[in-house]
Amino acid sequence: MNGLCRNLLNPPFSHIYIEENIIDHPNTVKIMSHFPKSRQVIIKHYKDIFNRSRQNYPLQKQSQNLILAEKRPPFVYKGSPLCQNFGNARFFYANAAINCVYDCEYCYLQGMYPSANIVVFVNLEDIFNDVGKLLKNDPVYLCISYDTDLLALEGFLGYCEKWMEFAEFYPNLTVELRTKSANWNSLEKLAPRENVILAWTLSCEHVWEKYEHGAPSPMQRINCIDKALAKGFQTRLCFDPVIYIKGWEEEYGRLVETIFSKLPAGKIKDVSTGSFRIPCAYLKNMRKNKPYSSIINYPFMAENNVYVYPPGLSDKLNLYMHDILKKHIPEEKIFVWK
Amino acid sequence: MIMIFTALNCEAKPIIRYFGLKKDPQFHMFQVFKNEDIILLVTKPGIVNAAIGVAHLCSVCPPNSSDLLLNIGICGAKNRNMPIGTVYLCNKIYEMETGFCYYPDMIYAHPFKESGILSSTSPVLENSAADLPENLADMEAVGIYRAGILFFQLHQMFIVKIVSDHLQFDKIDSNVVSDLIGRNMPEIAAWITRLHSGMINTPPVFTPEEENLLAEVSKYLRLTVSMQNQLRQAIHYYKLQHGSFSAQLSSFIQKEIVLPVKNKYERKKCFERLMQEFA
Numbered sequence: 359m360n361g362l363c364r365n366l367l368n369p370p371f372s373h374i375y376i377e378e379n380i381i382d383h384p385n386t387v388k389i390m391s392h393f394p395k396s397r398q399v400i401i402k403h404y405k406d407i408f409n410r411s412r413q414n415y416p417l418q419k420q421s422q423n424l425i426l427a428e429k430r431p432p433f434v435y436k437g438s439p440l441c442q443n444f445g446n447a448r449f450f451y452a453n454a455a456i457n458c459v460y461d462c463e464y465c466y467l468q469g470m471y472p473s474a475n476i477v478v479f480v481n482l483e484d485i486f487n488d489v490g491k492l493l494k495n496d497p498v499y500l501c502i503s504y505d506t507d508l509l510a511l512e513g514f515l516g517y518c519e520k521w522m523e524f525a526e527f528y529p530n531l532t533v534e535l536r537t538k539s540a541n542w543n544s545l546e547k548l549a550p551r552e553n554v555i556l557a558w559t560l561s562c563e564h565v566w567e568k569y570e571h572g573a574p575s576p577m578q579r580i581n582c583i584d585k586a587l588a589k590g591f592q593t594r595l596c597f598d599p600v601i602y603i604k605g606w607e608e609e610y611g612r613l614v615e616t617i618f619s620k621l622p623a624g625k626i627k628d629v630s631t632g633s634f635r636i637p638c639a640y641l642k643n644m645r646k647n648k649p650y651s652s653i654i655n656y657p658f659m660a661e662n663n664v665y666v667y668p669p670g671l672s673d674k675l676n677l678y679m680h681d682i683l684k685k686h687i688p689e690e691k692i693f694v695w696k
Numbered sequence: 697m698i699m700i701f702t703a704l705n706c707e708a709k710p711i712i713r714y715f716g717l718k719k720d721p722q723f724h725m726f727q728v729f730k731n732e733d734i735i736l737l738v739t740k741p742g743i744v745n746a747a748i749g750v751a752h753l754c755s756v757c758p759p760n761s762s763d764l765l766l767n768i769g770i771c772g773a774k775n776r777n778m779p780i781g782t783v784y785l786c787n788k789i790y791e792m793e794t795g796f797c798y799y800p801d802m803i804y805a806h807p808f809k810e811s812g813i814l815s816s817t818s819p820v821l822e823n824s825a826a827d828l829p830e831n832l833a834d835m836e837a838v839g840i841y842r843a844g845i846l847f848f849q850l851h852q853m854f855i856v857k858i859v860s861d862h863l864q865f866d867k868i869d870s871n872v873v874s875d876l877i878g879r880n881m882p883e884i885a886a887w888i889t890r891l892h893s894g895m896i897n898t899p900p901v902f903t904p905e906e907e908n909l910l911a912e913v914s915k916y917l918r919l920t921v922s923m924q925n926q927l928r929q930a931i932h933y934y935k936l937q938h939g940s941f942s943a944q945l946s947s948f949i950q951k952e953i954v955l956p957v958k959n960k961y962e963r964k965k966c967f968e969r970l971m972q973e974f975a
Contacts, residue, residue, distance in 0.1 A: 366804055366894045373787070373802045397810055399787050399799070407799050412849045414801075421803040649901050652936035657929040 367421040370459075375401045375425045375475075385480035386426050392514035393424070403427075408456075408473045415647045418474035419461050429454070429479035433488035437501065440637070440664065442598065442630045442695050446499030446532065450492065452485050454478070454517055455506040460538055461571040463651045464601060467505060469640025476506070482517060486524050489531065497530040509537040509556075512544035519547070525554050536596065540574035540582040550590040555627060557594035558583050560617065562609035565601050569653050576613060580620050587625045594627050597683070598695065599634035600675045601653060602667055611682055618686040629687050631679040632695025633672045641665050697763045698892050700736040701749055703836045706870035707769050708738045710878030714885060726752060733892070739836065743817050746839030754847040762895035765844045765853040766888055770860035770873050771813060771834040774825040778811075778832075778859055783880050786855040788812035790830050791838045792820075798841050801850035806887055813837050813857060822863040832857055856884060901932055909945055916949060916956045917970070918963055927967075930974045941974065948973055 374396045380386050381400070390398070401407055404427035437449035456477040457467055468474075479485070492498050502508060502521055512518045518535060525533045529552075536557045545556075558579055561569075566576055574582075587593050595617065600610065636644075636658075644654050658665035666672055676694050683692050702708040708729070711717070717729035717736055726749055727738045735757065739749030750765070759765070771784070785808045789798040792814055802810070812830035814820065815838035820828065837855045844853045858876050860868055902910065910931065914924050934941050948970060957963040 366891055368803055368805050375799075397787070397802075399802075399812070401788075401799070402797065406797060410799065410850060412845055414849050414851050417851055418801070418803060423802065649932075650898070650936065652933060655929070655933045655936055657926065657933050 367417075370422045371396055371424045372421070373397050373399060373423045375399045375404070375407050375423065377401055377404055377427045380426060380428045380480050383428075383480045385478075385482065388516070389424075389426060389478065389480070389514055396424070401425075404477055408471070408475060408477055410473070413473050415468060415472070415474050419468075422457075422459070423475045425475055425477045426480055427477055428481050429484060431488075433485045434492060434500070437499075440635055440695075441501070441504070442596075442632060442693050443499065444534075444628065444630070444693055446497075448492075448496055449499045449501075450489075451501040451504045452489065453505040454482055454485055454502065455508060455511060455515070457505070458507045459510050460507060460573040462538075462573060463569040463571070463648060464599065464634060464636075464653050466636050466640050466644075468647060469636070469643040470505075476511075478511075478515065482520055489524075490528070493528050493531055497532070499532045499534070501534045501536060503534075503536045507537050507539055508535060509541050509544065510539040512539075512541055518544065522548055522551050522554050525551050529553060534594070538570070538573045538579065540578040542582045542585050545582070545586060545591070546589070550592065552592065555592045555594050556583075556586055557596050557630075559596045559598065560613065561601070562603075562606075562613040564603055564605075564609050565653075569601075569651075576616070580617055584621055587622060592627050593625070595629045597629070597631040597679055600631060600679055601634050602656065602671060602675060603653075606675070607678060610679060614679075614682045614686070623686045626687065626691070628691040628693060629683055630693040630695065631676065631683065633667055633675040635664055635666045635695075638663050638665050697757070697759065698734045698766055698888055699753060699757075699759060699763060700734060700766045700768060701739055701746065701753075701836075701840055702736065702767075703739050703741045703746060703769050704870070704873065705738055706873045707877055708736055709874050710881055711736055711768060714878070714881040723756075728753065733889075739839075741835055743815060743836060743839035746836035747843040750840055750843035751846070754843070759847050759852075760897070761849070761852075762892075762897040763848070763852065764888065764892050764895070765840070765848050767837065767840040767855045768877065768884065769834060769836060769857060770868070770876060771832045771857040772820060772861050772863040772865070773859045774828050774831055774833070774863060776862055778862075780859050780861065781876055781879065782859045783808045783884065784811045784813075784832060784857045784859070785809070786811060786813045786832070786837060786857060788830065789837045789841050789855065790814045792816035798838065800841065800853055800855060803851055804891060807883060808856070808887075811857075813855065815839070819865040820863055821865060825863050832859070833863065854888070901935060906935075906942060909942055913945060913949060913970070916952075917966055918957055919967065923967055927970065927974075930971055934974045944973065 378400050404425045407425055434450045434452045437451055443449040508517050525531055533554045534557050538559050638660050659668050680694050712729045715734050717731050720728045720730050729736045737749050737753045739746045785806050787802050787810045811832050813832040814830040820833040931941050
C-alpha cells in the first residue's frame with residue numbers, strides 16, 4: 359500500500375460529482391449551496407465513479423469527495439442478521455447516504471465499498487414513499503444511519519430533520535438514527551419525537567484514541583447525549599462493537615462508570631452491546647487496505663462466513679459488558695448480540 | 697519513477713531537454729528517453745498507439761505503487777475563452793467511439809485548471825465543436841488511461857493537456873507545440889516531482905528474513921495451506937502488538953524435538969503448541 363503526504367492532497371469535498379438527471383433536484387441545489395468553491399463534475403451514474411476499479415481507499419479517505427445521485431430501487435433493505443433488531447420483527451434499513459466522514463479502523467464500510475467517497479442520494483422522497491408502502495401492513499423498525507453517519511452530515515444535508523418530520527406522520531414507524539457525532543448544533547434545532555431513537559455508539563477511550571480517527575471523543579459524545587436526554591430525545595446507548603484490546607475490562611468498565619456518573623440512567627431508552635463481528639469478505643478487503651492496523655489483523659475465527667472472536671473470548675466480552683451494564687440499567691433494557 | 701507519455705516528438709522534445717533525458721537504445725519499437733527518475737516514451741498519435749505505448753513500457757518496466765504515470769500533450773479547445781497555452785488537468789475522459797466516460801481520481805492539489813476531455817480516433821474539427829460533450833479534445837487520453845489502469849492505481853495517473861488550437865487541426869505547427877509545452881514545463885515538472893517525492897511506499901509487514909523463517913517453519917511442520925494462513929495471521933497480529941516475532945519463533949523451532957514432524961498427529965500437536973505460543 360502506498361500513500362501521499364497529507365499536504366499534497368485536496369481538501370475534503372474539493373470535487374462534487376453530480377448525476378446529470380438530478381442536477382436541478384431541490385436537495386442537490388441545497389447541498390451545492392454549502393460548497394461554492396467545489397468543482398462540479400457531471401456524471402451519468404454514480405457507480406461510474408464509486409465502483410471504479412483500482413481505487414485506493416485509505417488515500418481517498420484522506421481527501422473524500424462527494425457524489426450526488428439518484429437512489430434507484432430497492433429503497434429499503436431487510437436488516438442484517440449481524441445487527442441487533444431490539445426485538446423488532448420487521449427490521450429494515452434505508453441508506454440515503456453511503457460512507458462516513460469518520461475513519462474508524464474497524465468499520466465494515468471500508469470492506470463493503472470500493473470507494474471512500476461519500477454518496478448522497480438526493481431523492482429522499484422516493485425512500486419515504488417506499489417506507490410508506492411498508493407501513494400499510496404492520497409496524498416497521500427502520501435504521502436510517504447504518505452505512506453512514508447522518509448526524510455528522512446534518513450541517514449540509516438536513517436529512518435527520520426530514521426523517522423526523524416524516525416519522526411524525528407514522529406512529530407505527532420506529533426510526534433509529536445511529537451516530538458517533540456530537541453535533542449538538544444540528545440536534546438542538548430539532549423537536550424530539552416518540553418514535554425516533556437517537557442511538558450513540560460509544561467506545562472506550564483507548565479505542566477512540568487509537569482507532570476512531572476524526573470521531574468525537576467519548577466525553578464529547580456523552581455531553582451531547584446529556585443534552586439530548588435533557589431535551590427529551592429517545593436515546594439509546596450502543597456499546598457495539600466491543601473490541602478486544604489490552605486491559606479491555608478496565609477500559610470498558612471505566613467507560614460505563616463515566617457514562618452513568620454523567621447521564622440519568624432512568625431516561626435512557628435501552629442499551630445494546632455486542633463483541634466485534636464482520637463478514638469475512640469485508641475483513642479481507644480491510645486487511646489489504648490496512649495491513650498495519652492491529653485491530654483488524656486479530657486472528658479471528660470464521661463462522662458461517664463471519665469473522666468473530668474465538669467463542670470463549672466473545673462470550674467473555676459479552677458477559678462482562680452485560681454484568682457491568684445491569685448495575686445501572688434494568689436487564690430487560692439490555693440487548694446483547696449473540 | 698515518473699513515466700511520461702507523449703504522442704509526438706515535438707511534444708517530447710522540450711520535456712527531454714528540461715529533464716536532461718537520454719535515449720535508451722534497448723527499446724526498438726518506440727523512442728524511449730530516461731534518466732534516474734524519469735522515463736519518457738513517444739507513443740505516436742492515436743488512441744490505439746497510446747494504449748500500446750503504455751502497455752509496452754509498463755510491461756518492460758513494471759511500475760510499483762509509488763510510481764506515477766503522466767501524459768503530457770496538446771489538445772484542442774472548443775471555446776475561444778480557453779486561451780492557447782492554458783494547462784488543464786483532466787478530471788473526466790469521454791471516449792467518443794463508445795460514449796463511455798472515465799474519471800481519474802482528483803485527490804491531489806495542483807496549480808492547473810481542470811476540464812473534461814473528449815478522446816477520439818480521428819481529429820475533431822471546428823465545425824463540430826458545438827456538439828462536443830466536453831470542452832477539450834485529443835486523440836490519446838483514453839488510450840493512456842485504459843492501458844494505464846492495468847498497471848497503476850487511479851491516484852497514480854495524470855492526464856495533463858495544453859491548449860494548442862481551437863479545433864483547427866491543420867494550423868498546428870511542431871515548433872509552436874514544442875514552445876507551448878516548453879513554456880509550461882517548469883510548472884508541470886515542479887508539481888509532478890513534488891508529488892512523486894511525497895509518495896510514501898509502505899513496506900510489507902514481514903521482512904524477507906521473516907518470510908524465510910515462516911517458510912522454514914511451514915516446511916518443518918509440513919503445514920497445510922489452511923494452517924499456514926492461520927499461523928501467518930496469528931504472527932501478523934503478534935508482530936503488530938510486540939514489534940517482532942523472530943526470536944520467539946526461532947527458539948520454538950529449536951526446542952521442538954519432533955521437528956521435522958513425521959505424521960499428521962505430530963503436526964497437529966506441534967501446530968497447536970505453536971499457535972498457543974503466539975496467542
